Amino acid sequence: QLQLQESGPGLVKPSETLSLTCTVSGGSIYRSPYYWGWIRQPPGKGLEWIGSISYSRSTYYNPSLKSRVTISVDTSKNQFSLKLSSVTAADTAVYYCARDTDLEATFDYWGQGTLVTVSS
């Protein structure tokens, strides 16, 4: 059974960079046609796709965040990561990692999510 687990700081200061890692277990990240994505959910609000990456490092980002987002993959560790720069309070959210089937908006396996708060 595929499992995903997010890790990283739960508190980030304004203007700094948010960094999260998703560790995939129970299966290889090195598989087509799957992508590996990040989705966030501000408290009490809906879901927002941040971006996705393939094992071959092809990346796709939400244009609303593209200037601040970098997603990378480490196939040797079966992990992929998110960096979001210049954060503000509006970036406070639960961040989820998920498996994304061929960029068809089908996220079939999800991590449990991690709350990241942006505050000084």
Next chain:
Amino acid sequence: QSALTQPASVSGSPGQSITISCTGTSSDVGGYDYVSWYQQHPGKAPKLIIFDVSNRPSGVSNRFSGSKSGNTASLTISGLQAEDESDYYCSSYTTSSTLEVFGGGTKLTVL
């Protein structure tokens, strides 16, 4: 504002059927059969319950069904049970630069 439009809330009594709509455009819902639905209980990660408009992942109850007509996709839950009380989100592939979009979510209350 979400790219896909869902009603904020729906409700139904146990045993009844309810339908949640998800309205987009010809660039997303109407143009492709890449619509998914997710169930999210409070404090939990979303769970995929429908993909490619009408397909159920293994282990998902057949009380959940999906369909599409024009630019609107629908999720129907039949034989409502108390455990179905949850938030539901749709998602779709889109030809816009966003690529993957979600609806704003619908809160289902089982009366």
